[in-house]
Amino acid sequence: MSSVERVLVVGGGIGGLSTTMGLRRAGIEVDVVELNPAWDVYGVGIIQPGNAVRALDALGLARRAIEEGFGFSGSRMHLADGTMVATQDAPPLAGAEYPPMNGITRPRLHEIFTSAVLESGARVVLGESVERIDQLADRVDVAFTDGTSATYHLVVGADGINSRVRAMVFDPDLRPSYTGQVCWRYNVPRPEDLDGIWMFMGSRGKAGIVPLAPDLAYLLLIEQPPVGDDGEPVVRLGVEGLAGIMRERLAEYGGLIGDLRDRCVRDDAAVVYRPVERVMLPAPWHRGRVVLVGDAAHATSPHIGQGAAMAIEDAVVLAEELASDQPVDQALASYMARREPRARFVFDTSRRIQELELAHDHGPENSELIVQSMIRTAEPI
DSSP states (O other): OOSOOEEEEEOOSHHHHHHHHHHHHTTOEEEEEESOTTOOOOOSEEEEOHHHHHHHHHTTOHHHHHHHSEEEOEEEEEETTSOEEEEEEOOOTTOTTSOSEEEEEHHHHHHHHHHHHHHHTOEEEESOOEEEEEEOSSOEEEEETTSOEEEESEEEEOOOTTOHHIIIIIOTTOOOEEEEEEEEEEEEEOOTTOOSEEEEEOSSEEEEEEEEETTEEEEEEEEOOOBOTTSSBSOOTTOTTHHHHHHHHTTTOOHHHHHHHHHHOOOGGGOEEEEEEEEEOOSOSEETTEEEOTHHHHEOOSTTSOHHHHHHHHHHHHHHHHHSSSOHHHHHHHHHHHHHHHHHHHHHHHHHHHHHHHTTOOSHHHHHHHHHHHHHHHSOO
């Protein structure tokens, strides 16, 4: 029986809602606070590799994610002109009834999580966050931004790359760092023959197309942009003419990417543009009765498509350890032992692939790192 009966989860995104589902399935009472009063998501789509599908299955959500998305078996690599140079199949980690990988829109995935969390009986408070966290030997007293307060056995910080909980409890000076690349995304109709992730190597980065539904896909570009005198990328969020700039950045690509660029990338408001950032909190990710999951602890670049998968795995493991018959400090230490090496591997591998791209190195090391990442993330969590 768990020694934790009541938990506060700070953050209503993928990491927080996954954690809530894991804890509720273990019979633990959960309150969720989410700062965004609309409780909606910004973004295009998300790649769910096999280990993400497997973790979703542990939360009882994999089947619906597959039904709402587009399952596929692997990826292809092309030159910028569209010439295919390699294929890579992924193993079906969640069992024969599920595809090896899945693509899904962020709004659809968010709706799956939010409806499941509400059905689980968790209490969700929107438009609020934590104002103060006071730890005692057997509990955590929390003051909220609306002036109310409550007591919990554990607080889980799942509030993203700019985590307020991380700043309050762990390190107020640890902030995300800009990596030298930016990512462009744009929803497009799914080409009929698109049966997986198709990537294209360019001179400043790489472009790709990912299926999200039978009728939908997203076009992406990860690149090293021009920079200003301040060292920041010239293009920033809110700049007018984003669609035209995205087309310009994709000018070297032919084949499918060139066709989608010319036919589809027209609406500035539909462009999702973000600098690529990362952060890694040094071990441990727990202090007293406060613990971090997902991007709050280990936000990685998207180069092996594992960011959300790591957050969902964190949730599964944390729930398993807290549901076991052991003291809280031992459960958190076990969570850390199972999660830190794996998340560190993903962080370091993604960073190395990015370094190769920034050096315009398309040699064999890149492919070897992709294969290594597939092998490592296929291992049990």
